[in-house]
Amino acid sequence: MRSSSIPIPKAVLFDRDGTLIQDVPYNGDPGLVAPMPDARKVLAELRGRGIATGVVSNQSGVARGLLSRSQVDRVNDRIDRLMGPFDVWEICPHGTEDGCGCRKPAPGMILSACRRLGIAAAEAAYIGDIGSDMEAAEAAGVRGILVPTPLTRPDEVAAAREVAADLAGAVSLLLGVAPVGIGQ
Incomplete structure (x- = not known):
């Protein structure tokens, strides 16, 4: 039984680097892809x-x-191939100075993913590792959960509405129960 009145999301969207996979700055080499613990x-x-x-x-x-x-x-x-298939991918190739509406902390990619999935933003959740992830979640109207890494700044952790120690903890928060088989 769920301990919370917050509904279970219809979709969970994830940041890529530092959340689903180890962060390798500007990685263009598929051989360097390493899943975060418990991601699969x-x-x-x-x-x-x-x-x-x-x-x-x-x-x-x-x-x-x-x-x-x-x-x-x-x-x-x-x-x-390692962790999918994912139902939707949204990638912003722009730089900060480009002023696009998709680059986080803007909500564009999250809103587009929800549209493509055929759900309202309120029916989704977003898990990320830095403040701009949480700002994008809030701007899009989705539930955001921060999973800090050593690169996450303390002010980003303090500003987050929900924080989990790891991916398994974030999913546990979303489901309102301990996910079966995670962390074992």
Whole structure:
């Protein structure tokens, strides 16, 4: 039985680098993709409950000329093979100065993912590792849960509405129960 009156989301969207996979700055090499602890189990738990999954990720290395969109796509394909299939992918290749509506902390990618999934934003949740992830979740009207890493600033943790120690803890918060098989 759920201990909370907050409904279980129809979709859980994830930040990519530092949340689903180890953060390798401007990674264009699929061979460097390494899942975060419990990522596969968390995703299997969600999918087993009929909850859609998606990835929402800033990839400013494209705008900066540090990697090509093709390299980003190859890394994403590797992630999909290791942990997918994901129901939706949203990637922003723009830089901060481009002023687009998709780059987090703007809500564009999250809202687009919800539209593509055929759900209202209030029916989704977003898990990320930095403050701009939580700002994007709030701006989009989705529940946001921060999973800090050593790179997450203390002020970002303090500002987050919900914080979990790891992915399994974040999913436990979303489901209102301890997910079966996670952390074992």
